[in-house]
Amino acid sequence: MKESYQIGDLVHIPQSVRLLDYEDDPAGQLNIPTRVLDTDTPTLGVITSILAQGYVKIYCEGDSWSVRDESVYKLS
Secondary structure: OOOOOOOOOEEEEOOOOEEEEOOOOOOOOOOOOOEEEEOOOOEEEEEEEEOOOOEEEEEEOOEEEEEEHHHOEEOO
């Protein structure tokens, strides 16, 4: 993990970051995404949960997404 994230942290999401939407698995495994969105412009998001395998769940653009923790940057 690049940074230590906490729920509620505001993060910067750069352009061309892949956001994934998939059903949560109780075992913590990633499933096949039902939606994929590549960001067109930089945007902001809020960390809603910390996932396994180097992913965090964020809320941005009116939806909840999963993203690689290496792809976002915590704002202080």
